[in-house]
Amino acid sequence: MVTRRRKGPLERPDRPYVALGLEGSANKLGAGVIAHLPDGSTKVLSNVRHTYVTPPGEGFLPRDTAQHHRDWALKVIQDAFKQASLRPQDIDCICYTKGPGMGAPLHTVALVARTLALLYGKPLIGVNHCVGHIEMGRLITGAQNPVVLYVSGGNTQVIAYSRQRYRIFGETLDIAVGNCLDRFARVIGLSNDPSPGYNIEQEAKKGTQLLSLPYATKGMDVSLSGILTAVEAYTADPRFKTNAAGPQDETSDIITPADLCFSLQETVFAMLVEITERAMAHIGSKEVLIVGGVGCNERLQEMMGVMASERRGNVFATDDRFCIDNGLMIAQAGLLSYRTGFQTSFEESTCTQRFRTDEVHVAWRR
Amino acid sequence: MAAESGWHTLDVRVPFVSNEHAEIARRVIDVDPELQPSSVKRHLKVEDNVLVASFSTLTVRLARLTINSFLENLDLVIRTIGEFGDDAAASA
Numbered sequence: 538m539v540t541r542r543r544k545g546p547l548e549r550p551d552r553p554y555v556a557l558g559l560e561g562s563a564n565k566l567g568a569g570v571i572a573h574l575p576d577g578s579t580k581v582l583s584n585v586r587h588t589y590v591t592p593p594g595e596g597f598l599p600r601d602t603a604q605h606h607r608d609w610a611l612k613v614i615q616d617a618f619k620q621a622s623l624r625p626q627d628i629d630c631i632c633y634t635k636g637p638g639m640g641a642p643l644h645t646v647a648l649v650a651r652t653l654a655l656l657y658g659k660p661l662i663g664v665n666h667c668v669g670h671i672e673m674g675r676l677i678t679g680a681q682n683p684v685v686l687y688v689s690g691g692n693t694q695v696i697a698y699s700r701q702r703y704r705i706f707g708e709t710l711d712i713a714v715g716n717c718l719d720r721f722a723r724v725i726g727l728s729n730d731p732s733p734g735y736n737i738e739q740e741a742k743k744g745t746q747l748l749s750l751p752y753a754t755k756g757m758d759v760s761l762s763g764i765l766t767a768v769e770a771y772t773a774d775p776r777f778k779t780n781a782a783g784p785q786d787e788t789s790d791i792i793t794p795a796d797l798c799f800s801l802q803e804t805v806f807a808m809l810v811e812i813t814e815r816a817m818a819h820i821g822s823k824e825v826l827i828v829g830g831v832g833c834n835e836r837l838q839e840m841m842g843v844m845a846s847e848r849r850g851n852v853f854a855t856d857d858r859f860c861i862d863n864g865l866m867i868a869q870a871g872l873l874s875y876r877t878g879f880q881t882s883f884e885e886s887t888c889t890q891r892f893r894t895d896e897v898h899v900a901w902r903r
Numbered sequence: 904m905a906a907e908s909g910w911h912t913l914d915v916r917v918p919f920v921s922n923e924h925a926e927i928a929r930r931v932i933d934v935d936p937e938l939q940p941s942s943v944k945r946h947l948k949v950e951d952n953v954l955v956a957s958f959s960t961l962t963v964r965l966a967r968l969t970i971n972s973f974l975e976n977l978d979l980v981i982r983t984i985g986e987f988g989d990d991a992a993a994s995a
Contacts (some may be wrong), residue, residue, distance in 0.1 A: 607979050611986045625987060626994035644935065648976055651931040652983040656991035886934055 547876055547901050549577045554876060555628045557617065557653075558868025561606045561646035562638025562666050563691055564589040564597040568617035569865025570628070573872055579676055582621035584858060584865040585613050590730045594723050603641035610649045617864065625657050632871025635663030635881070636892035638691060643888035651886055662871035663881040666862075667692060667894040671703055672873060673866035674828040678853035681824065684816045686809060686841070687894075689829035689862070690715035690734075693759065693809070694894060695816045701899045706816040707757035714805050715831045717761045721801060724769050725779070725794045732861070737798050738834050744799025748792065752804060757815055759808045768801045806837045810844045823850030832860040873901040907944075911966045913958040917977065924988065925949045928980050932973070943969050 553574050560567040566589070570582040589605035591597050618625060633650035634643060654661045671685050685696040685703070693709035712720075715734055722733035727740065750767050753760040771777055777792045813825055825845050827838060832854050842852045859866065877900040919925040929947045937943040942961035947954065956973060960966040 611982060645979065648931055648979050649983050651934065652927060652980050653987060655927045655930060656984065656987055884934060
């Protein structure tokens with residue numbers, strides 16, 4: 538049986554459409570340029586990013602993050618145009634992250650977007666950050682109608698598309714899974730370069746024992762803050778040795794940071810796989826698309842793959858160019874929106890820290 | 904703009920190269936309301952090529968925070984105009 542993607546409301550464009558996307562809702566500042574071509578294909582023209590990395594043990598605060606974005610915005614945007622071999626006047630619209638995210642950093646990017654829009658007379662498109670991740674994941678992987686697991690430092694949601702909305706089936710009741718991992722990385726002093734999550738993943742590979750942690754799925758949702766407290770509590774355990782490295786034999790009663798990273802990952806990832814499976818069972822889907830920074834984690838992809846193959850399904854994921862926050866995803870979601878006739882009026886080109894994924898009218902899909 | 908009695912006022916005049924650029928800066932910054940509209944009043948206008956910003960705040964601390972934030976944002980807008988302004992004019 539041939540599976541054909543159902544034809545959407547967007548016809549092939551009569552000419553190339555090009556969009557600039559600007560992203561800065563957390564500590565990544567990104568600018569990307571994307572083109573929708575008359576043959577129906579989509580072309581990545583550039584994707585430039587600079588990340589604000591804090592010293593080990595420190596997280597990023599809104600004020601300093603906004604300062605980082607102010608320092609880097611113009612350079613990143615110029616590089617995005619240069620690598621795309623385009624000039625600002627060549628683009629059709631300027632897309633920026635309206636939300637959700639951190640207030641001051643979001644606002645910094647919006648100021649630049651507005652200024653460019655007025656200088657060049659281009660329309661502005663305010664984009665939902667989560668929808669950006671989803672549309673980029675769909676584009677890169679070609680997944681037809683997957684259950685989407687969106688997992689990052691700021692968001693943890695299970696999403697499925699229905700009737701022009703990305704509907705939230707399950708989510709975290711408190712903190713995002715990336716936030717949980719990042720904060721634990723800080724407690725054990727891991728480097729934030731390139732990201733705390735990456736370093737937790739590497740450390741976890743050296744773990745040799747699975748320690749008991751609360752398993753907190755709540756129906757279709759998860760709760761993570763208690764698990765963070767529990768894993769942090771192990772660092773006060775007399776058996777915990779900061780400097781212990783290498784495999785321990787069974788007689789030595791030692792807990793290493795690697796053991797804790799391993800136990801934390803196994804526990805929270807299993808919970809995420811469970812709530813994803815619930816959504817798949819609910820809507821009868823066989824595809825999982827993992828998006829968001831935590832989606833880079835290969836152990837999560839592996840565990841999800843085990844579940845999906847047991848259901849004779851597939852897991853789709855992208856690499857770190859696209860799953861970590863980037864400007865290109867904002868350009869993609871924004872351009873799809875623009876081509877359906879959507880625009881954000883200048884007076885309404887604000888930012889908002891809270892912007893639910895299902896608030897967006899997904900007019901570009903049937 | 905009439906200040907409330909007992910409030911602190913600040914007036915800032917920022918010259919731009921042209922009236923167009925001053926208008927751009929005014930429009931860009933004016934989109935967002937002040938975070939505490941009950942204790943901070945802001946009024947922006949353009950006279951020829953000068954952006955005139957008037958602030959009135961309930962406390963001195965708010966005056967410092969407000970003007971600091973305004974200048975940080977304005978600096979970013981000015982640098983953006985500086986970086987792209989000539990190219991934009993050339994392509995108009």
